[in-house]
Amino acid sequence: MTAAIEFLALSKTYREGFWGTKAQAVKEISFTVNPGQIFGFLGANGAGKTTCIKILMGLQFATGGKSLLFGRNSEEKSARANVGYLPERPYFHENLTANEFLNFHRKLAKNGGRSGKRTNEELLKIAGLTVTPNKLLRSFSKGMLQRLGIAQTLLHDPDLIILDEPMSGLDPIGRRDIRNLILDLAHHGKTIFFSTHILGDAESLCNEIAFLEKGVLKYTGKLSPLLAGNAEEIEIVYSGEPIDNSKKAGDNWKINVKDEAASKALIQEIWRRGGSLKSCIRAQKNLEEALYGGSR
Amino acid sequence: MRSISSISIATFKGFVRDRILYGVLLFAVLFLGFSYTLSMLTIIEERKILLDFGLSAISISGMILGIFLGVVSIAKEIENRTIYTIISKPLSRTEYVIGKYLGALAILAIVHVLLSTTLVGVTKLLDEGLPSGLPDCFLLLFCESAILLAIASFFSVFTNSFLAGTFSFTIFLVGRSNTALNALAQKSQSHVLSGIFKFVYWASPNLERFNIRDLVAYGKPYPHEMISRGLIYCILYICFSISLASWTLSRKDLP
Numbered sequence: 001m002t003a004a005i006e007f008l009a010l011s012k013t014y015r016e017g018f019w020g021t022k023a024q025a026v027k028e029i030s031f032t033v034n035p036g037q038i039f040g041f042l043g044a045n046g047a048g049k050t051t052c053i054k055i056l057m058g059l060q061f062a063t064g065g066k067s068l069l070f071g072r073n074s075e076e077k078s079a080r081a082n083v084g085y086l087p088e089r090p091y092f093h094e095n096l097t098a099n100e101f102l103n104f105h106r107k108l109a110k111n112g113g114r115s116g117k118r119t120n121e122e123l124l125k126i127a128g129l130t131v132t133p134n135k136l137l138r139s140f141s142k143g144m145l146q147r148l149g150i151a152q153t154l155l156h157d158p159d160l161i162i163l164d165e166p167m168s169g170l171d172p173i174g175r176r177d178i179r180n181l182i183l184d185l186a187h188h189g190k191t192i193f194f195s196t197h198i199l200g201d202a203e204s205l206c207n208e209i210a211f212l213e214k215g216v217l218k219y220t221g222k223l224s225p226l227l228a229g230n231a232e233e234i235e236i237v238y239s240g241e242p243i244d245n246s247k248k249a250g251d252n253w254k255i256n257v258k259d260e261a262a263s264k265a266l267i268q269e270i271w272r273r274g275g276s277l278k279s280c281i282r283a284q285k286n287l288e289e290a291l292y293g294g295s296r
Numbered sequence: 297m298r299s300i301s302s303i304s305i306a307t308f309k310g311f312v313r314d315r316i317l318y319g320v321l322l323f324a325v326l327f328l329g330f331s332y333t334l335s336m337l338t339i340i341e342e343r344k345i346l347l348d349f350g351l352s353a354i355s356i357s358g359m360i361l362g363i364f365l366g367v368v369s370i371a372k373e374i375e376n377r378t379i380y381t382i383i384s385k386p387l388s389r390t391e392y393v394i395g396k397y398l399g400a401l402a403i404l405a406i407v408h409v410l411l412s413t414t415l416v417g418v419t420k421l422l423d424e425g426l427p428s429g430l431p432d433c434f435l436l437l438f439c440e441s442a443i444l445l446a447i448a449s450f451f452s453v454f455t456n457s458f459l460a461g462t463f464s465f466t467i468f469l470v471g472r473s474n475t476a477l478n479a480l481a482q483k484s485q486s487h488v489l490s491g492i493f494k495f496v497y498w499a500s501p502n503l504e505r506f507n508i509r510d511l512v513a514y515g516k517p518y519p520h521e522m523i524s525r526g527l528i529y530c531i532l533y534i535c536f537s538i539s540l541a542s543w544t545l546s547r548k549d550l551p
Contacts (some may be wrong), residue, residue, distance in 0.1 A: 014549075057384040060549040077386045087380040095313040096306065107302040108385040136313070152381060 002071040004160045004191040005033035005056065011064030012051050012215075024215055025051045028065060031210045031220040033193055035159070038186045040202035041195040042291065043212035049195040050088055052212075053164050057085050069160065081109075084153030088164040088195075090145055094138035098124065098148055101137060102155060109156035116157035127151040128177045142169040150181065161185060163194040167201055179205060199287040203227075211291050219291070226287070233283035234263040240275020252278050299387040300395040307369055307399025314368070317403065320361050324411050327353035332418045342422050347513035350415040351433060354408070355509065358441035361407055363464040365400035366448020370541075371457040374550060383550065390542040397449055397538055404445055408438045429512040432523050436506040439530035443501050444468055446537035453545040470496060471503035501533050 012026040026048040033039045043049050054060040056067045056074050072079035092101055102120045109116075118126070120133055127147040131140070140148065146169050153161050166182075167175045182192050182205055196202055202209055203223070210220040219226065237254050243266070246253040257263045267277055311317055331349030335342040370393070373379045382392060412434040419426055447467050451460035470477070474497060481493035505526050511518040 054550065057380075059380060059383055061547075077388055079386075080384060081386040083384075085381065085384045087377060087384075089377075090381065091376045091378050092381070093306065093310050093378050095310040100306070100309060104302060104306040105381060105385070108299060108382065108387060110298075149381070 001035065003032045003068070004035045004037075004070060005039075005193055006068040006071075007031055007052065007065070008068065009065035010052065010055065010062050010067055012048070012055060012060065013063045026055075026212075026215045029210075029212070029215075029217045030065075031217065033191065033208075035191050036186070036189055037207045038182060038192045038205050039194075040206035040209040041193060041212070042197070042199065042202055042209050042287075043195075044197055046214075047197075047212040048215040049197075049212055050164055051215075053085075053162060053195060056162065057083070081156075082158050082160060084156070084158040084161045086146075086149045086153050086161075086163045086166055089142075089168060090149035092137050092145060092148065095136065097134045097136055098129075098131065098140075099133040101148065102133075102152060105152050106155045116155050118154065118157070120151075123151040123154055124148070126154065126181065128174070128181075143171060143174050146170055146174070150178065154185075158190075160191045160193065163192065165196060166194055167196065167198060175201075199291065203287045223287070226291075233258060234260065234280060235283040236263060236266055236270075236280050237278040238270045238275045239278060240270060240273055243269060243273070256283055299385075299391045300398065303382070303387075303392060303395025304399035304402065307396050308402050311365065311368075311400065311403045316364060316368075317361070317407075320357055320364065321407065321410070323360075324353050324357035324407075325414065327356070328411070328414055328418055332421070335422065343419060344513050344515075346419055346422065347415075347427070347430075348510070350418065351437070351509040351513060354411045354415065354434070354437050355440070357411060358404070358408060358437055359444055359468055361404060362441035362444035363448045363461055363468070365403060366445045366450075366464065367452050367457045367460045369396040369400045369452070370449055370545075371452030371455070371460045374453075375457060377550075379550060389546045393449065393453070393538060393542040393545055397446065397534075397541075400445055400449075401442060404441050405438065408434065408441065427512050427515055429508065429518060432518075432520075433508050433512040435523065436508060436526050439526055440503055440506040443471075443503070443530055443533050443537070446534040446541075447501070450537045450541040450544070453541045454548065467500055468503065470500040472507075474500065474502040474504050502529070505529055 007029045010026060010029045011024070014023045014025055015021065016023045029052065041049050041052070051060065052067070055062050056069065058075060058077065058080060061075070067074045069079040069083055074080065096104065099120055102123065106116070124131070124133060127150040129144060129147040129151060131144060137145070137148070146166070150166065153163070166178050170178060179201070182194070186192055206223055208220070208222050211218045233256050235254065235256050237249060237252050239252050242253055243255065246255040255266065257266055263280060267280065270277060328350050331346050331353060334349060335346035338345050383389065416426060416430070444464060448460060448464040451463045455463070477493050477497040481490050481497055484490040484493060505522065508518045508522060
C-alpha cells in the first residue's frame with residue numbers, strides 16, 4: 001500500500017536578515033501518513049509545521065531530503081493532482097464571486113485529470129457556507145473564507161486533504177462543524193492531514209500524530225500509548241480540606257495516588273475528615289501533558 | 297494550455313471589478329476632455345493640439361495601467377497569499393506567470409481600444425480628418441504598455457508591490473531617455489561613466505522606438521519599418537521578460 005504522505009529526512013534552511021544568516025526551520029524530518037487516517041501534525045507556532053506543508057504543496061523547496069505524495073515527489077506538479085489543500089488563514093481573490101472562485105479552481109484541479117461530481121452549491125453546503133454563490137469574496141468574513149477554502153479542497157474529490165490550521169478564525173460552532181466534516185470525510189475513506197497547535201482538536205480527531213518542536217520531530221505514532229500514562233495511577237477529586245499533596249481544582253481538591261489500595265485508604269481519610277468524594281477515575285494524561293510534560 | 301486560459305480568465309474577471317482600473321480610465325477620459333477643451337481654445341492647429349494631448353493621455357494611462365496590472369497581478373497575489381491555492385494545483389509556475397500576463401494584457405488591450413476610440417471620436421467632433429498614421433501610433437502605444445506590463449510582472453515575482461512599481465517606473469523613465477543615454481555614453485570622458493551609460497542603454501528597453509506621437513499629430517512622415525521592427529522588438533522583449541519572471545518564480549520559495 002502506497003503511503004499518502006512520506007517525509008524522508010526533510011530539511012529546510014532559510015536565509016534571514018540583511019546578511020543572509022542561515023536559519024534551520026525543519027531538521028531531517030521523517031514520517032509516513034497511511035491512507036484512510038486522520039493524521040494530526042502538531043507543534044507550537046513556529047515549530048515548522050507550515051513549512052513542511054508548503055514543501056509538500058510545492059510552494060517552497062526542501063534544502064535536504066524530500067517529501068512524497070502517493071509515492072511521487074511532491075515537487076512534480078502531477079503529484080498534487082489527488083490532493084486538496086487549505087492554506088493557513090486563506091485569502092482569495094476578493095474581486096471574484098464564490099461561484100467564479102470555485103469554477104476557476106475546479107478547472108485548475110481538472111487539469112490534473114480529476115473532476116468531482118459535486119456542484120458548487122453542494123460543496124458550499126457541505127462546508128456550512130449559507131451564502132449566495134454570486135456574492136463577491138470581498139464581502140466575506142474570515143470564517144466564511146475559511147469555509148469557502150474547505151469547499152475548494154473538495155472540488156475534485158481528492159483522496160488526500162491537507163488542512164493547515166483549519167480551525168483558526170472559526171467560532172465554536174464553526175470548529176464543531178469542521179471537526180464533524182473531517183470525521184465524515186475520513187468515514188468516506190479520505191486521508192486527512194491537518195496541522196494544529198490546539199491539542200484538543202488533535203486529541204478528539206486523530207488516529208496518529210507527528211509532533212514537532214523547533215523544527216525537530218519529537219514524536220510520531222499512535223495517540224493511545226502517548227495518552228495512557230501510568231495505567232496504575234488513580235485520580236481522586238473531592239471536596240473538603242486539603243490532604244498531603246492535593247491540588248486545588250475549582251471548588252474541589254484533586255490528588256493522584258499510585259494504586260487501588262492507596263485510593264481506598266485516601267477515600268476513607270476524606271470521609272473521616274468530613275469531605276465528600278466527587279470522582280475516582282483511572283488517571284490518563286491529556287495530549288498537552290503527554291507532549292509538553294506536567295500532570296493534571 | 298487549459299491552466300493558462302483558466303488563470304487568464306480569472307485574472308481578467310478580477311481586474312474588470314478593480315476600482316483602480318476605473319480610476320485610471322476616469323483620469324484618461326478627463327485628460328482627453330481637457331485636450332478637447334484646450335484645442336477649442338486655440339485658433340489654429342486645433343487637431344494637432346488635440347492629438348498631441350490626447351496621445352499623451354493614452355501614453356500616460358497605458359504606462360500607469362501597465363505597471364499597475366503587472367504589479368497587482370503577481371506581487372499582490374504573493375503578498376496576499378492568494379497564490380497558494382493556485383500554485384498547489386497541478387500546474388507549473390511558468391503556466392501561472394503566462395496566464396497572469398495574458399489576463400492583464402487583455403485588460404490593457406481593451407483599455408487601449410476604448411481610449412483610442414474615444415480620441416478618434418473626439419477628433420471627429422472637430423470636423424477634421426484623421427491622420428493616416430494614427431492606427432500605427434495606437435499600436436505602438438499599446439506595445440509600449442505591454443512591455444511595461446511584462447517588466448512589472450518580472451519585478452513583482454521577487455520583490456514587493458511598492459518596489460516592483462518603483463523599479464518599473466524607473467525603467468520607463470530610462471527607456472524613454474534611451475537615445476540621450478547613448479549620446480551620453482558616446483560623449484562621456486570618463487570610461488567608468490561611459491560604461492555605466494552603455495550598460496543602462498543596453499539593459500533597458502528602448503521605448504523611444506514606440507514614440508511616433510509628435511510625428512503623427514503634426515502630420516510628419518515617419519519610417520514605416522518602425523512599425524514592423526517595433527512589433528518584433530516588443531514581442532521579443534515580452535518573451536524575454538516573461539521567461540525571466542517564470543524562471544525566477546520557479547526557484548522562489550513563496551513566503
